[in-house]
Amino acid sequence: MPPKRKTKKRPRGPTTVPPEDLIDPVQRKEILKAFERSLDGEKDTLSIRESKRALKELGVDVKSEEIRSLSNEEEDIQLDESSFLHFAALKLTQLEKSNKAFDLIDTGGKGVVVVQDLARVAKELDEDLTEEELVEMMDFVDRSGDGMLSRKDFARIAKKVHL
Known part of the structure; x- marks a missing residue:
């Protein structure tokens, strides 16, 4: 054998x-x-x-x-x-990954992410978040205080969470 x-x-x-x-x-x-x-x-x-x-x-x-x-x-x-x-x-x-994720969330191509975008993503992921919670999330990340996340804001938070 x-x-x-x-x-x-x-x-x-x-x-x-x-x-x-x-x-x-x-x-x-x-x-x-x-x-x-x-x-x-x-x-x-x-x-x-x-x-x-x-x-x-x-x-x-x-x-x-x-x-x-x-x-x-x-x-x-x-x-x-x-x-x-x-x-x-x-x-x-890392920047490319962040940009791809941003583009998936900003489906309208506005160049910013707004609360409505977060609400849509939360719904797609079956996450039960209130509008108040979404606004709070946005406020936490939004450095300019305009209620919108720029690509730069998004990249900064993506880097922190190792996206």
């Missing part, structure tokens, strides 16, 4: 794909261009300030603390091309 074949055990649980593998070649090229344009002189790394500027060029606003969290070092944090690509790809994919 032939010996039993040994199979490799596959790791259990979710596997994570590096964010740089989730972006398309055009996005990758734009990230690398932003990195190159932000380099200062002969250096091949970006400071926190330079990284923030390059990310802003890509349409991503980040706080210095987010960049600092990438390193165990306390001072003079520098991102090389690979680290910047990874971080920028992560932020861009």
Whole structure:
């Protein structure tokens, strides 16, 4: 009788794909261009300030603390091309997810989310929320106080809940 074949055990649980593998070649090229344009002189790394500027060029606003969290070092944090690509790809994919969710809620294409949009989504999800609760939710997130959530407001809260 032939010996039993040994199979490799596959790791259990979710596997994570590096964010740089989730972006398309055009996005990758734009990230690398932003990195190159932000380099200062002969250096091949970006400071926190330079990284923030390059990310802003890509349409991503980040706080210095987010960049600092990438390193165990306390001072003079520098991102090389690979680290910047990874971080920028992560932020861009998060922003894309947030924008897709926003567009699903803003079905009228108004560019803002209003209480009626939240009510519709709550109904679709069989959530029993009163209008008062929906208004309270809106007020909690709405920074401008105009009763509408901008894409920026939505992205901020989506980031907090890890959407």
